Amino acid sequence: xxxxxxxxxPLNKATVTVADGRVTVKGPKGELSRVVPELVxxxxxxGVVQVSRANDSKQARALHGLVRSLVANMVEGVNNGFTKxxxxxxxxxxxxxxxxxxLTLNVGYSHPVEITAPAGVTVEIETPTKVLVKGIDKxxxxxxxxxxxxxRKPEPYKGKGIKYTGEVIRRKAGKAx
Numbered sequence: 001x002x003x004x005x006x007x008x009x010p011l012n013k014a015t016v017t018v019a020d021g022r023v024t025v026k027g028p029k030g031e032l033s034r035v036v037p038e039l040v041x042x043x044x045x046x047g048v049v050q051v052s053r054a055n056d057s058k059q060a061r062a063l064h065g066l067v068r069s070l071v072a073n074m075v076e077g078v079n080n081g082f083t084k085x086x087x088x089x090x091x092x093x094x095x096x097x098x099x100x101x102x103l104t105l106n107v108g109y110s111h112p113v114e115i116t117a118p119a120g121v122t123v124e125i126e127t128p129t130k131v132l133v134k135g136i137d138k139x140x141x142x143x144x145x146x147x148x149x150x151x152r153k154p155e156p157y158k159g160k161g162i163k164y165t166g167e168v169i170r171r172k173a174g175k176a177x
Contacts, residue, residue, distance in 0.1 A: 005064035008048040009072045012079050016049055016071075018042050023071055027078025030120070030136045034074065040067045049075070077136035084133045084145035085126075090160035093152075094128040103131065107152040107162065115151070117144055130165070 101117035121135035154161035
């Protein structure tokens with residue numbers, strides 16, 4: 001039995017509805033919806049959500065913990081939201097934002113790089129070298145943060161590039177004389 005799949009999900013301020021193989025979670029920050037595979041069922045009992053599987057097939061066992069994690073992330077997102085923080089490291093590296101969804105990065109290329117955030121995800125600039133990606137959908141927030149980081153990954157010699165806050169870059173020694 002899946003240890004993660006068995007854990008109940010507390011709802012806090014969220015409400016969960018299950019209909020036609022689709023789970024919808026509503027909360028103070030918004031609403032998220034996701035299709036649930038037929039091998040897994042979601043039930044609401046006494047203010048907690050329980051995820052169970054239909055049988056012990058390999059695919060059902062694999063989906064059991066996955067669906068539980070996805071529903072737990074939906075509940076967490078509509079209650080509190082998710083944030084990813086990125087740091088720009090390098091001389092002259094800076095970021096700016098126009099509106100709430102268009103990010104402009106100056107990271108050493110001959111031109112500025114523009115990235116548009118999807119609906120439901122906002123980009124904020126804390127300082128010119130610190131970017132915050134916020135939203136209620138953990139998957140969308142993580143995808144946008146990864147897309148921003150991919151513009152200029154940190155390099156191992158000087159550490160220049162875009163990195164997650166708290167990420168440790170393994171440094172290499174330069175040329176030996």
